[in-house]
Amino acid sequence: MSVNGLAEEELRIRKIKEGTVIDHITAGHALSVLRILGMAGKDNVVSIAMNVSSHRLGKKDIVKVENRELSAEEVDKIALIAPKATINIIRNYVVVEKQQPKIPKIIRGIVKCDNIMCISNNKEPIQSTFFLEREDPLRLRCYYCNRIMDKTDILRQF
């Protein structure tokens, strides 16, 4: 039997009525996902399970946010740090939509280039732009200055 897309025996955190379940998060990254969602200091009910067993990943984290859906930018950021994540939109206890976020080939405006001399960090009206060179382990290349950024660099920003 499956509730909110998870087998019942895995349900360390209970099913939610309305909201979003982010499952198959790389183990240890749940708190980065919370930061991406800007949940600190918010009133939403959030439940988190960390380091639970997963057939697919060995270990995984899960985040459930009640009464909230995610923006496209939040989904892209989650894809960057948790490329195996699945995002389930829940309405009245039922999964009404399931997304497998994909890292776009070109990543615009959601990661800042670590090179402070990069033109995308100047006052020019230029949006940061990276090419996806590799998904896992993550490797991005800045379109403007060729700076390589890896997952550790990106986690520092989220």
Added chain:
Amino acid sequence: MSVNGLAEEELRIRKIKEGTVIDHITAGHALSVLRILGMAGKDNVVSIAMNVSSHRLGKKDIVKVENRELSAEEVDKIALIAPKATINIIRNYVVVEKQQPKIPKIIRGIVKCDNIMCISNNKEPIQSTFFLEREDPLRLRCYYCNRIMDKTDILRQF
């Protein structure tokens, strides 16, 4: 009916077999409790619920850490930031011990004085020492330099 000390209808995160349940955490402070426990990057299974309803507190957070009990220092730190917290030790699904952590009247060695000139911050073999002036909102006074520290100052250290 009560499982792990919580009414079933409150059980946003499921009962655990062995470990520690920290309940009645001031809403929004679950992540500070995780930092106190040094759980980032550890393998323990952790489940967290944030901003859930509580008869006693209005809103509260809960943290459950499997297969781990807390040190006296960790309990004192949790008391400082979540004075209403209750700590339940669970063995084989049963609460075998329930603690209501109390902030000690004299707090030694767990908070650093924010005054960099304070003798407790020098190389002297002196342990930081604070008097508890008020519990909630928290107000501590340094024994050596009389510096007043409040909860915001202390959260920055945890």
